[in-house]
Amino acid sequence: MTQVVTPETVIADFSNVELEHVSPGVPDSRYVLQRRGDEFWVQLPQLELQSDPQPAEDPNPGEDTPPVRRQIVMSTGLHHYQLYWYPSGSGRELYMVPFVFLTDERRWVPRRSVFLTPPNAPEPQQVWNTSCLPCHTTDGHPGYPKKRIQLDEAAPDTHVVEVGIGCEACHGQGEEHVRVNRSPLRRYAYHHGNRPDSTIIQPERVDARTSSQICGQCHSVNNPYTRADLVEWLTEGPRYRAGDDLEESRYVLSRSTLSRTPFPETLQQLLEERPSALNQWFWADGMIRVTGREYNGLIESPCYRGGEFSCLSCHSMHESDPDDQLAAGMEGDQACLQCHDSYSARVMEHTHHRVESSGSRCYNCHMPHTTYGLLKASRSHTIDTPSVAASVQTGRPNACNSCHLDKTLHWTATYLRRWYGAPAVELPEEERTIAASLLWLLRGDAGQRALTAWSMGWEAAQRASGKGWLAPFLAQTLNDPYDVVRYISARSLRRLPGYGDFSYDFVGPPEDRTHAKERALDIWRKNGGRNLDRTGSAILIGMNGALHRQEIDSLLRRRDDRPMGLAE
Secondary structure, eight states: OEEEOOTTTOOSOOSSEEEEEEETTEEEEEEEEEEETTEEEEEEOOTTOSSOOOBOSSOOTTOSSOOEEEEOOEEEOOSSEEEEEEEOSSTTOEEEEEEEEETTTTEEEEGGGGSOOOTTSOOOOOBHHHHTHHHHEESOBOOOOTTOOSTTTOOOOOBOSEESOOHHHHHOOOHHHHHHTTOHHHHHHHHHTTOOOTTSOOTTTSOHHHHHHHHHTTSSOEEOSSHHHHHHHHHHOOOOOTTSOHHHHOEEOOTTGGGSSSOOHHHHHHHHHOTTGGGGTBOTTSOBOBTTOHHHHHTTSHHHHTSSOOGGGTBOSSSBOTTTOBBTTOSSTHHHHTTOGGGTTOHHHHHSSOTTSGGGOHHHHHSOSOEEETTEEEOOSSOOOOOHHHHHHHOOOOHHHHHOTTOOHHHHHHHHHHHHOOOOOOOOHHHHHSOHHHIIIIISOHHHHHHHHHHTTOHHHHHHHOSTTOHHHHHHGGGOSSHHHHHHHHHHHTTSTTOTTOOOOTTSOHHHHHHHHHHHHHHHHHHHHHHOOOOBGGGTBOTTSOBOHHHHHHHHHTOOOSOOOOOO
16 A cells, blocks of 8 residues: 555656646646656645755746655555655655546546545645554654644654554564564474464454454544644554554544544544534444445444454455455355354345345345445445435435435335334435435435445446436536546446447546536437336336436436535
């Protein structure tokens, strides 16, 4: 995830690439990316650099502020996109280049275009020493001076033991372990006797809570308790070490802890300054909604509260695919059946879906795709049951309607009550008559729109719901105000019949995006009848393929455009 920049670690194009940065409240700025031998450089406007800048070789004459050059020294990310850091000129502080390189598309885009960020919000400078160091290094020390704790005044002397996640991040300090195990006789005795070694933490040998907290030190939303704790963190780094009780040094936010007051000092101050701050991490009922924070969901799960379930019940750090780190044999239902074996002989009786179908996969119902990050939806780690009441209360898509895209919330409530005895839910008229996916995509907030656009490209959902009817609705979001919604919609659109080579630039000018929407609708009108596999009032398409334009426009006029930012 974090790498020192070398020709082997950089995936982006640095061949004299010129990029224009446009951010609300900031003058338009030109960035030039260059490679010089084995080094990578960025030419950028002076902006907020703290030290005397190093002038570019050929600054543009007549400019009030000459551009400066900085060497790119570190990268973050790889699978989805890669972003880059350069010295700010203040101590050992690193700033982020405001562009990222998309891995699959092989192109540069503005940083704000890959995060769910309000379109007109100012874009703050990202500082590696505070935003990345705690979880993407081993034993990181931010090194901000205690007497100058305001970050805009401090020159940090940042140090880390390792760039990236080293052994000691999960196994604790290893000096004593290395010393005593220089003896081959000791190593053999402990290995042969299968004895735990007290000189090191082995997550598989400790209790489920301690084991999960080792993951949770990074994979959670947590906060220092007091101002003094915050100062200690900014100077010395996280106090937690593998094997400690995480909650002694950090306040872990979750559905349970957020229901208790008073909040710790630092969280209370945050909420006084930004009353809606919790919305960037949580749904309205306290369920986590952003990826990379799986621990917050796990600790709310009945499986975990039973005492034996941990992250390592399903995941392996060393014997797994690096994309999801599922342990061998845990890719399917076995992850759940290892504890719930009684269901293995009566799968269809329980799921009411064919055994071989996606509707009979445990994780599709109990771990639906309701968390967002990295330009996609991911599975919730709050292992729960589908609930229409929760969808109405929070706006969170439920498992049934994320797969059955052509069905209403009323349809789902009917079957959940018939099959599982779920309580009846009072639903407004639109929730009774219009497919939930269309309400979320056309009328929902930016987070709902992103998740639903992703579901419309999900193969399991397309098998359950058909896909020949989806194009005109995805087309509506090609000019969505949020860049990530447009990106996900276009990706899902290209997975539909007739759109495989659809040309569209999600960061292009507004007029181009509007034109792309019309082109997508024209393709559907010309070919829709051939591919149309669903019709009906619930999906706002008549028997003859005509769109219910009045209802669609009404939903779009009521789109929830309140500013939303998710802290992925």
